[in-house]
Structure formats: C-alpha cells, structure tokens
Amino acid sequence: MSNTISEPPLELLPEPVLRIGDTRVNGTEGGDYQHTYAATGRPTATVPLAGAAEIEQAVRAARAALPGWRATPADRRRDALAAVSRLITEHTDRLSRINVIDNGTPLTVALAQGGMAADLFAYNAGWADKGGGEVHETWPIPALDYSLEEPYGVIGVIIPWNGPITALGQVLAPALAAGNCVVVKPPELAPFSALAMAELFDEAGIPPGVVSVLPGGPEAGEALVRNPGVDKIHFTGSAAVARRIASAASERLVPLGFELGGKSAVIVFDDADIDTAIQSALAGISVNLSGQGCINGTRTLVQRGLYDDFQAGLTEAVGSITIGDPMDARTTMGPVISELACERILGVIDTAVTQKHGRLVAGGSRLGNGLEDGYFIAPTVFADVDPQSSLAQEEIFGPVQSLIPFDSEDDAVRLANETAYGLAGYIHTRDLGRCHRLAASLEVGDIWVNGGFGIPASVPFGGVKSSGYGRIGGRHGIREFMRPKNVWIAL
Ligand code: NAD
Numbered sequence: 001m002s003n004t005i006s007e008p009p010l011e012l013l014p015e016p017v018l019r020i021g022d023t024r025v026n027g028t029e030g031g032d033y034q035h036t037y038a039a040t041g042r043p044t045a046t047v048p049l050a051g052a053a054e055i056e057q058a059v060r061a062a063r064a065a066l067p068g069w070r071a072t073p074a075d076r077r078r079d080a081l082a083a084v085s086r087l088i089t090e091h092t093d094r095l096s097r098i099n100v101i102d103n104g105t106p107l108t109v110a111l112a113q114g115g116m117a118a119d120l121f122a123y124n125a126g127w128a129d130k131g132g133g134e135v136h137e138t139w140p141i142p143a144l145d146y147s148l149e150e151p152y153g154v155i156g157v158i159i160p161w162n163g164p165i166t167a168l169g170q171v172l173a174p175a176l177a178a179g180n181c182v183v184v185k186p187p188e189l190a191p192f193s194a195l196a197m198a199e200l201f202d203e204a205g206i207p208p209g210v211v212s213v214l215p216g217g218p219e220a221g222e223a224l225v226r227n228p229g230v231d232k233i234h235f236t237g238s239a240a241v242a243r244r245i246a247s248a249a250s251e252r253l254v255p256l257g258f259e260l261g262g263k264s265a266v267i268v269f270d271d272a273d274i275d276t277a278i279q280s281a282l283a284g285i286s287v288n289l290s291g292q293g294c295i296n297g298t299r300t301l302v303q304r305g306l307y308d309d310f311q312a313g314l315t316e317a318v319g320s321i322t323i324g325d326p327m328d329a330r331t332t333m334g335p336v337i338s339e340l341a342c343e344r345i346l347g348v349i350d351t352a353v354t355q356k357h358g359r360l361v362a363g364g365s366r367l368g369n370g371l372e373d374g375y376f377i378a379p380t381v382f383a384d385v386d387p388q389s390s391l392a393q394e395e396i397f398g399p400v401q402s403l404i405p406f407d408s409e410d411d412a413v414r415l416a417n418e419t420a421y422g423l424a425g426y427i428h429t430r431d432l433g434r435c436h437r438l439a440a441s442l443e444v445g446d447i448w449v450n451g452g453f454g455i456p457a458s459v460p461f462g463g464v465k466s467s468g469y470g471r472i473g474g475r476h477g478i479r480e481f482m483r484p485k486n487v488w489i490a491l
Contacts, residue, residue, distance in 0.1 A: 004370060005324070008037050008044065012094050012098055016191070019198045021057075021061030022208035028050060028051055030049030034046050058183045059224075061212055069179060069207060074128050078177075081122075083205065084125075084201060084204045086118075092115065092118065095193065099165055102190035107326060117169030120173040123457035124457070127174065133147045133148045144489040148484065148485045148487065150482060151179035154232075155175045156233045158185050158225075161187045162292045162337070170461070171472060183214065191215030225245050225248045226252070230254060232257065233256050235259070237260065242258050242260050257480055259462055259468050263393065263419045264425060265425055266280050271430045274310060276450060281297060282321070282401075284401060291398045294467075298395075299402050303406055314401070315362045318363065323371070323376060335371075342366060342377060348400065349400060351390070352391040357382065357391035363399070377398060383403045384404075388418075421465055424447070426449075427442075445463040458474050460473050
C-alpha cells in the first residue's frame with residue numbers, strides 16, 4: 001500500500017517576521033529563507049533571517065527591558081511564567097502541529113514535547129519567588145556577610161532545529177524566572193515553533209524586549225556571541241559549532257552554557273528484560289526524532305549470551321515501526337530534517353558498508369512508495385560493529401543503530417566510555433548492585449535504567465566531555481542563569 005502524506009496546515013503558522021522588542025521586522029540584513037516541509041520536500045513559507053543589524057537591535061531592546069524585568073516583583077514574574085505555561089497547554093495542539101511543519105517530528109512526539117514545555121514553565125515559575133541568597137560566617141573580623149543571587153542580564157540563546165519547543169522551555173523558563181532578558185536565535189531550518197511561542201509570551205504579559213525571537217543562520221548566531229551587550233550565551237547544538245562559539249567567546253570571555261550532542265550507549269546484560277531493552281534501542285533510531293535526538297541511544301552494547309536473540313528481536317521490531325505522515329497520530333517515525341541530511345546519512349551508511357564497519361542487517365536506504373519526495377530513511381541496524389569505527393564513534397543524527405557484543409561488566413563500561421561524548425547511558429539489567437556500579441562508572445550526565453524514559457522539569461539534564469557543560473532542569477537549571485554577588489558589612 002502506498003503512503004499518503006496529508007497537506008500540512010500552513011494556516012496555523014505564525015507571521016514569518018523577526019520579533020524584536022515590540023516591533024515585527026521583515027526585510028532584513030540576513031535575507032530570506034525558503035522553508036520546506038520534511039515530509040514532502042515542498043515549500044511552506046518564506047522567512048526573513050536576522051543579520052548582525054537585527055541582532056544588535058534585539059540586544060538593545062533586551063538591555064532596555066532589563067532594569068524593569070529585574071525589578072519586577074518576584075510574585076509577578078512567577079505569575080507571568082505560570083501564564084505562559086497555561087497558554088502553552090491551551091495551545092498545545094497548534095504549537096505541536098507547527099512543530100511538525102518545522103521539522104517533521106511525528107505529531108504524538110510533538111504533543112508530548114508541548115506538554116514538557118508547559119511543565120517547564122510551570123516548574124520554573126515556582127523558582128521565580130524562591131531566589132534570595134545566603135548569610136555566611138566570617139572570621140577573624142566580625143561582619144555581616146551575605147550573597148545575593150543575581151541574574152546575568154541578557155542571555156543569548158541559540159537553539160537547534162530538532163526539538164525547538166522543548167529547547168525553549170528548558171532554557172527560557174529558568175532564564176526568565178531568574179530575571180534575565182533573552183535574545184533567541186532559532187535556526188532557519190525550524191523557525192516557526194519559536195515564533196509561535198513568542199506570540200504566547202506577549203499574550204502572557206511578558207513586557208516587550210524581555211524575549212526577542214530572531215530566526216537566522218550561523219552569521220546571526222555568531223553576531224549574538226560577539227555582541228558586547230550579551231552577558232551569557234546558552235547554546236544547544238553540535239560539538240563542532242560549540243568549538244567555534246567557544247573560540248569567538250574567548251575574545252570577550254563571555255560565559256557559556258553548552259548542551260551538545262552524544263553517542264550514547266544502550267547497555268544490555270544477559271539478565272535484562274529483552275523486550276524493554278529492544279524498545280530502548282528501537283527508540284534511539286525511530287520514535288525519538290528518527291535518530292535525530294541528542295540523547296538517543298545509538299550504540300547498543302549487548303552481552304554475548306543474549307546477543308543473537310537481541311539482534312533477531314531488534315531487526316524484527318524495526319519492521320513494526322509505522323513510518324509515514326507525521327501529522328497522522330498512528331505514525332511512530334517521520335522523516336529526517338532535510339535533503340542534505342538525507343544525503344549525509346546515506347553517505348555514512350554507504351561508508352560503513354564499504355569499509356566493513358559492521359554487517360548491515362536492517363534498512364540502509366531511502367524510502368519510496370509515496371515517501372520519495374520527503375526525507376525518509378529506513379530505520380537501519382548494523383550488527384558486529386567495530387567499536388572504534390566512525391560508525392560507532394561519531395554522532396550520525398539519523399536512524400542508524402550499531403550493535404556491539406561484550407563479555408563482562410568491565411568490557412561494557414570500557415566500551416561505553418570509549419567515546420568523545422558523555423550525554424546519556426541506558427542500562428538494562430535486573431542486578432541492582434550492577435545498576436549502581438554502572439551508574440557510578442559511566443562518564444555521562446544522565447542515566448536511565450530499565451526503560452521508563454522521562455525528563456521531568458525537576459531533574460538536572462546535561463552532558464560531560466564533548467556533550468557539553470552546565471545543566472538545565474531542576475535546581476541546577478535555575479542556577480545556570482544566576483550568579484552570586486557577595487556583600488561584606490563590617491560590624
Ligand atoms: P548545529 O550545531 O549545526 O546548530 C545549532 C545552532 O547553532 C543553530 O541555531 C545554528 O544556526 C547555530 N550556529 C551554527 N553555526 C554557528 C556559529 N558559528 N556561531 C553561532 N551559532 C551558530 O546543530 P543542529 O544541526 O541544529 O542540531 C543538532 C545538534 O544539536 C546535534 O549535535 C544534537 O545532538 C545537538 N542537540 C543537543 C541537545 C542537548 O540538549 N544536549 C538538544 C538538541 C540537540
């Protein structure tokens with residue numbers, strides 16, 4: 001049966017403009033971008049892109065708004081963010097459909113991400129009125145010494161295309177709760193969700209200039225990093241771009257927060273619940289954004305005794321994925337983001353086959369049968385993968401899973417840690433002692449044991465090594481956007 005892709009509801013899209021303070025800017029220095037729908041490859045809307053001039057204008061608007069927002073009583077900041085949360089909930093359906101148009105995420109996943117964003121604003125609204133500081137002991141001279149937790153000022157926020165609504169919730173909610181103003185640069189590949197969120201900030205009564213949203217490309221991002229009016233940069237994206245940002249930031253020593261990519265291991269021991277473990281490996285290359293998620297488990301290490309059964313089970317499970325129209329609630333896997341991404345991922349698969357990085361046991365090609373105009377790649381599994389190959393080491397950001405056998409617990413830990421990245425780890429075992437030993441020895445920021453995946457707003461999230469530094473979520477997330485100022489009063 002041929003697949004049919006429904007027409008995306010373009011009438012839901014927000015006005016394609018830059019939202020700078022209380023002005024809406026069209027004709028820009030950055031030119032225009034023709035956005036396309038990943039499921040059909042057809043154009044959706046033309047979006048103006050920010051150039052350095054518009055970034056400068058937005059930073060000025062943020063600086064002008066800063067004294068007022070900082071001085072806003074904590075309860076009013078709290079209520080404004082709670083209002084954002086309520087509005088996101090009210091508009092989740094529209095926002096989620098816009099997210100689908102942005103990047104081809106299946107609607108069910110986009111709806112869940114909308115829910116996460118609403119929750120992030122509700123949770124962080126609760127921090128807005130719990131600031132303050134601490135009083136310290138002093139010696140040998142008696143004094144009253146206290147520290148105040150202050151916002152940085154203006155935060156430059158650079159987000160990727162793969163989860164725009166969640167990324168905004170994770171960063172903007174704590175940044176605003178702490179009393180900062182933000183200038184947000186979403187990428188041209190997925191500009192609409194952030195613009196739609198900006199409408200909700202207005203509706204919630206967040207004053208003009210506190211949040212500006214300017215879709216743009218790398219030049220706009222660089223202009224934001226270099227702008228002296230920006231007090232901190234929070235970047236979510238690839239390690240390669242993070243290195244460029246760190247280099248530019250070093251010129252004016254602006255502080256950075258980095259949420260970067262990963263090559264996370266799913267570690268499956270002989271005693272694991274095999275079905276749960278298979279779902280974990282499957283999620284890494286399907287429902288979780290067609291393998292385009294920073295935290296996806298894309299290297300699956302399986303203990304030798306379970307290896308053959310696991311491989312057979314995973315290749316069979318791949319056949320159960322419903323690939324197709326992202327707007328259809330039955331779809332569990334959508335396209336990848338662009339034609340360029342399609343070609344790049346197919347190139348990685350081709351290299352892995354010709355250089356014998358592993359044995360291709362499922363997928364490996366672009367999908368047709370009604371899907372040929374979109375950017376659909378079959379969920380792909382390689383078995384017996386060389387752990388040192390580029391297939392096992394580099395972030396592919398596409399639906400490609402690598403299976404690697406191991407013998408002992410020590411082997412599993414060594415293989416899991418033998419990567420430049422350190423974002424997530426997924427452990428599958430019924431041995432409680434082993435869970436704790438692995439949790440202590442894996443070089444990552446986030447660990448999930450035996451499935452049940454979730455990232456509630458209350459937990460710290462972030463990476464180590466080339467997966468970044470800093471944390472979003474929980475108490476750590478709000479601290480990311482505040483810094484202490486110490487005050488000594490001689491007695
Ligand atoms: P990317 O690094 O190519 O781009 C991210 C953002 O940086 C975009 O807005 C882009 O326009 C901007 N940018 C590009 N060059 C720049 C420069 N020189 N200066 C300033 N800004 C610049 O990443 P992507 O392809 O959009 O997203 C995929 C990457 O993001 C993956 O590596 C993924 O793992 C990572 N990611 C991480 C998390 C996390 O929370 N850890 C979440 C989502 C995505």
